[in-house]
Amino acid sequence: MDKIKIFSPATVANISCGFDALGLALEGKGDEMVFNKTTTNTIRITKIEGANLPYNIDENLVGIVAKIMMQDANANFGLDIEIYKGFKPGSGLGSSAASAAGTTFALNELLGKPYTKTQLTKYAMLGEEAACGSQIADNVSAALFGGFVLIRSYNPLEIVSLPVPKDLFVTALHPQIEIKTEDARNVLPKEVSLKSAITQWSNVGGLISGLYTSDYDLIGRSLQDVIVEPVRKKLIPHFDAVKNAAINSGALGAGISGAGPTIFALSKSEVTAKNVLKNMQSTYENTGIDFSIFNSKISTQGVRIVNSE
Amino acid sequence: MDKIKIFSPATVANISCGFDALGLALEGKGDEMVFNKTTTNTIRITKIEGANLPYNIDENLVGIVAKIMMQDANANFGLDIEIYKGFKPGSGLGSSAASAAGTTFALNELLGKPYTKTQLTKYAMLGEEAACGSQIADNVSAALFGGFVLIRSYNPLEIVSLPVPKDLFVTALHPQIEIKTEDARNVLPKEVSLKSAITQWSNVGGLISGLYTSDYDLIGRSLQDVIVEPVRKKLIPHFDAVKNAAINSGALGAGISGAGPTIFALSKSEVTAKNVLKNMQSTYENTGIDFSIFNSKISTQGVRIVNSE
Structure with missing residues (x-):
């Protein structure tokens, strides 16, 4: 070659x-x-x-x-x-x-x-x-x-x-803002409560179980982050509004993609993902911040x- | 009825x-x-x-x-x-x-x-x-x-x-000592490092994946506890020696059952579990502490x- x-x-x-x-x-x-x-x-x-x-x-x-x-x-x-x-x-x-x-x-x-x-x-x-x-x-x-x-x-x-459950779709909304890697790191806690850690690994367990069994609702219930999202979302304008828009439109869950600022949502079925995209989009259109948004299979x-x- | x-x-x-x-x-x-x-x-x-x-x-x-x-x-x-x-x-x-x-x-x-x-x-x-x-x-x-x-x-x-992978066997060694619930609780850290928490949930993920795929080696590699075992094992005399005996005899992994003092090991196959039991047993026979030990399927x-x- x-x-x-x-x-x-x-x-x-x-x-x-x-x-x-x-x-x-x-x-x-x-x-x-x-x-x-x-x-x-x-x-x-x-x-x-x-x-x-x-x-x-x-x-x-x-x-x-x-x-x-x-x-x-x-x-x-x-x-x-x-x-x-x-x-x-x-x-x-x-x-x-x-x-x-x-x-x-x-x-x-x-x-x-x-x-x-x-x-x-x-x-x-x-x-x-x-x-x-x-x-x-x-x-x-x-x-x-x-x-x-x-x-x-x-x-x-x-x-x-x-x-990969076959009907899983990702919606990603990228606000065109810069988050410095340093800032994204600095907000991370060095220590977390044992209680939060247990919640987190229970959800990791639930998410992985959901992937093996194509249990979309279990996947959705497991898409919770009690450790990193609460501190990093402050760096992402209107994060909660977008996340709520996604979930209210039928998304299984939503969160921060990597260190952000992209906000991702997972949905079951392309139809739902299209609806989720529409509502995430209309939520962000009112913010005055440039953004791009797309749907994707995994x-x-x-x-x-x-x-x- | x-x-x-x-x-x-x-x-x-x-x-x-x-x-x-x-x-x-x-x-x-x-x-x-x-x-x-x-x-x-x-x-x-x-x-x-x-x-x-x-x-x-x-x-x-x-x-x-x-x-x-x-x-x-x-x-x-x-x-x-x-x-x-x-x-x-x-x-x-x-x-x-x-x-x-x-x-x-x-x-x-x-x-x-x-x-x-x-x-x-x-x-x-x-x-x-x-x-x-x-x-x-x-x-x-x-x-x-x-x-x-x-x-x-x-x-x-x-x-x-x-x-439940079908060839999984449990060995349990119960040292006849009393651990007060209060002591088992008091040694738990209230806070853990984010790093340790990540290690822990990665292993939870690995263990659960191993259960779904009957990947015994993955199960074994995932049987690691960097948070609770290091502090609770101090309440269990000769824990490390028994754990090592189990692993050196072919066990996939070993740890503390619940709050202890029972030490459990997981093995692939009954033959291995019998060998593991024998070596855990001979390790504890030298300690002067009464104990019971048994093998069990799940x-x-x-x-x-x-x-x-």
């Missing part, structure tokens, strides 16, 4: 109760990237569309991850990379994760598939570190594995693929090949 | 990672109780074997629970109750829960089955309150539902039945009718 074009999905991390432990991949929203083998010894980013990101490969996580993987594999080729961002960085939908996961997936194909998805996740986590300062796995593993994932353990890294596949030569 | 004899199982609550959220029912260990309708207006405990418990129905949780249920149902009969304890109170295997769950189950049968298992759990929690001071649901719901249970929520009470049924007339 000399050339590969891939699609790497946007992802929702945390999913209310599962802070730093759960993620899911979206079907229709994501980045495309093209990786061309060259006969040079260099890695170049030759095109970036859809976002203002650095071309310098030591400053762009795509270049950083590609460089490490190619060094580790003693690759005997160079690389020209084109990046087509399909959604905005800083949205809370795993923009850096899509780039990082897509890069590891494409490199693995070009190298002859030496790596497992878990190994690719580890490489992609280096991209997350370059972009966000820490090796978080939830978005990159969701992008690479597809569907719902559980990060059971970081040390050693263990990703558990969870089943991608069971994750990063995928668009075409290759 | 005028008379019913029931078996109510011993239970393991918490199951390492799932403090206050998970429980399981044992197959071969438990209490038997006989409930005889009488034409009087009174509830009497006429026989207690296997433990030194009060006959006064206002002091014995069996009487307390029976009285409340019969009042609520306007029962037009009296009751003579015989209690045959099959395991010791204060073991951490849900002795009070077996009594409470068994009582609610039997009364429900005698009353013509007006209640769901969740409603029975609520009544049985009143028995737990009488015995332990708080309305905990993990042991009583495991006894009533059988198998593995998740208490997804207390308010409203929601019990989720989880699947009861998928929970409380059951032995016979009825």
